[in-house]
Amino acid sequence: xxxxxxxxxxxxxxxxxxxxxxxxxxxxxRKRETKDISLWMLLILGAGIFLWMVxxxxxxxxxxxxxxxxxxxxxxxxxxxKIRYDRGN
Amino acid sequence: xxxxxxxxxxxxxxxxxxxxxxxxxxxxxRKRETKDISLWMLLILGAGIFLWMVxxxxxxxxxxxxxxxxxxxxxxxxxxxKIRYDRGN
Numbered sequence: 544x545x546x547x548x549x550x551x552x553x554x555x556x557x558x559x560x561x562x563x564x565x566x567x568x569x570x571x572x573r574k575r576e577t578k579d580i581s582l583w584m585l586l587i588l589g590a591g592i593f594l595w596m597v598x599x600x601x602x603x604x605x606x607x608x609x610x611x612x613x614x615x616x617x618x619x620x621x622x623x624x625k626i627r628y629d630r631g632n
Numbered sequence: 633x634x635x636x637x638x639x640x641x642x643x644x645x646x647x648x649x650x651x652x653x654x655x656x657x658x659x660x661x662r663k664r665e666t667k668d669i670s671l672w673m674l675l676i677l678g679a680g681i682f683l684w685m686v687x688x689x690x691x692x693x694x695x696x697x698x699x700x701x702x703x704x705x706x707x708x709x710x711x712x713x714k715i716r717y718d719r720g721n
Contacts, residue, residue, distance in 0.1 A: 544690060553687040559680025566672035579668035583655035591648025598642040598695070601633060606687070 550606065557610030564617035571624040578629055585622040592618060639695065646699030653706035660713040667718055674711040681707060 571577050592615045599607030660666050681704045688696030 549687065549690045552683060552690065556680050556683035556687050559676050559683060561680075563673045563676035563680055566676070567670040570670040570673075571668070574668065576668045579660070579663065579665045581656040581659040584652045584659075587648050587652035587655070591645050591650075591652055594641060594645035594648060598638065598645050601638045601641065 553604070553606035554609075557606040561610045561614045561617070564614060564621065568617055568621055568624075571621055571628070575624075575628045575631070577621075577625040580621070580625055582622075582625060582629075585618060585625055589615065589618045589622060642693070642695035643698075646695040650699045650703045650706070653703060653710065657706055657710055657713075660710055660717070664713075664717045664720070666710075666714040669710070669714055671711075671714060671718075674707060674714055678704065678707045678711060 567580075571580070592611045595607060596611040596615060599605075599611060656669075660669070681700045684696060685700040685704060688694075688700060
């Protein structure tokens with residue numbers, strides 16, 4: 544398979560996994576209810592995504608760098624909502 | 633940085649992002665409450681993780697293949713709980 548197709552699959556994978564956090568962010572923001580979401584998931588996921596970003600930079604892999612930079616910001620926002628709304632309830 | 637160190641960082645990143653779904657799985661299974669989790673997140677995430685797995689296979693990247701195969705199974709289980717418990721409530 545050509546390099547371009549492979550990169551395209553990587554970018555599509557990156558777009559999907561990164562985009563997936565958007566509906567969660569919107570749902571948490573609208574409903575102000577986050578208790579069913581695991582705090583540990585968000586903490587470990589955030590740390591892991593950060594390391595993926597570092598890994599992407601080290602192997603110069605564009606899909607990995609892009610995906611994980613944006614995912615990291617989104618997960619941090621969901622984490623922020625989790626801490627804020629769980630405390631309020 | 634040596635190739636071994638880079639692979640180690642990738643494997644650590646992989647371990648963290650994959651492991652992150654375990655506390656969510658345990659929490660959802662124990663509490664039987666999943667309504668705050670976005671269904672769209674799980675669906676898009678599942679599709680994205682599947683494509684990452686394909687991407688990893690195409691570029692022969694061990695951390696990406698390993699991480700996403702296990703993550704995929706875990707996310708499918710969380711999705712199963714989400715569908716099951718939301719319907720029951």
